[in-house]
Amino acid sequence: MVIKIFKNFIKRMFSSIFKNNKQIKLGFYGPPNAGKSTLANRICKDFTGEELGSVSNVPHETRHVQFKEKVEIEFKGKKLVFKMVDTPGIATKIDYEEFLKYKIKKKDAKKRAKEATQGVIESIKWLDDMDVVVVVLDSTENPYNQVNITIIGNLVARKIPILIVANKIDKKKSNIKKIEAAFSEYDAIGISAKQGENLEEFYESIFKLSKKVK
Amino acid sequence: MIKKKRGRNLGKIKGFAIQFLPYSEIRNLDDNQRIRRILGIVLGNNILILQGKLEPEEETRLIEDTMAMIGHVRNFKGIELAVISGNKKEGFLRKMKMGLANALSGGDLGAITIIGPATIVKEMKRNPKRIELLLNR
Known part of the structure; x- marks a missing residue:
């Protein structure tokens, strides 16, 4: 009897330690x-004081899934540990000639295009591993792009909690309302990742969403 | 419109055809067969108008297969894809009727899916009620 109680105590202790250390896999998905x-x-x-990957104006800068383990985010006295997963942009077409406009050499443009196609496949494969997904959309672009709808449809089918982020609100052409109207069933918040605008609301939403993780 | 010879090599684009595919043609196919059928049509320089729509998983499968083909099929740069569905704000009874009809038919027949090769279709501009196809010259 004593051994049984002791065993249960140890089991509970380990499971609670494990639960507290569990990382929430937070994916960043969206078009390029x-x-x-x-x-x-x-x-x-x-x-953490460190960045995850490089950024560029040239589309498909991220061509491989990049992640950072154990990122502890503290917000309003609460802490959560995340595995941050940054994915290559999902597209239905990739033309190396598009990269030539950015003064990239033909050989490098072809290489970039090839890597980008593999990146799209990689992004899709990682969908199954996510606990929570932030769908990042450019608020200056038309949200009714089929890629956006496909990503969200897949997350819903997999029962993965979603937060829609209307990024680039610092730009004149930004239109959050269009994104809210297009995806009215989901939470959408406007931010500027570049300028750090409205990140408080972003963190609040992420913490709220993380409660839905099974 | 000039119908181009079908094949895995798109060659120089001189024209295209528009092909309509009723949902009944793909209803009994499995995922692989559906995607193969769709890509077969698109690779033949056709803009496909499909009655109904694919499941989200089928759409990602279509994107994956498309990406795998870029660089392996000459002149193939991918696809443009758009789906237009019925009005989400319809009344309860109408929704129920549509749901029943969809369940019986095995797909969302109120939707239309348009898929075209990126070499022909430059852009598909979509809003909830309209799809505009901008073609490459």
């Missing part, structure tokens, strides 16, 4: 150039 890496970098920089 929406600001996924900029946002992931800002969070990582704010809480």
Whole structure:
């Protein structure tokens, strides 16, 4: 009897330690150039002092899934540990000639295009591993892009909690209302990852969403 | 419109055809067969108008297969894809009727999916009620 009680006590203690140390896998998904890496970098920089990956104006800068383990985010006295997963932008077409406009050499543009196609496949494969996903959309662009709808549809099908982020609110052309109207069933918040605008609301939403993780 | 010879090599684009595919043509196919059928049509320089829509997982599968083909099929740069569905703000009874009809038919027949090769379709501009196709010259 005593041994049984002792065993249960040890089991409970270990499971509670394990639960507290559990990382929430937070994925950043969206079309290319929406600001996924900029946002992931800002969070990582704010809480670990290190960035996650490089950012660029040239689309498909992130061509491999990049992640950072054990990023402890503290917000209003509460702490949560995340595995930050920054994914390559999902697209339905990739043309190396598009990269030539950014003064990239033909050989490098072709290499970039090839890596970008593999990156899209990689992003899709990682969908199954996510606990929570931030769908980063460029608020200056038309949100009714089929890629956005496909990503969100897949997350819903997998029952993964979603937060929609309307990024680039610092730009004149930004239109958060259009994103809210397009995805009215989901929480959407406007931020500027580059300027660090409205990140408080972002963290609040992430903490709220993390409660839904099973 | 000039219908181009079908094949895995798109060659120089001179024209295209528009092909309509009723949902009944893919209803009994499995995921692999559906994607293969769709990509077969698109690779033949056709803009496909599909009655109904694919499941989200099928759409990602379509994107994955498309990405795998870029660089392996000559002149293939990917696809443009858009889906337009019925009005979400419809009344309860209408929704129920549609749901029943969809359940019986095995797919969302109130939706239309348009898929075209990126070499022909430059952009699909979409809003909730309209899809505009901008073609490459």
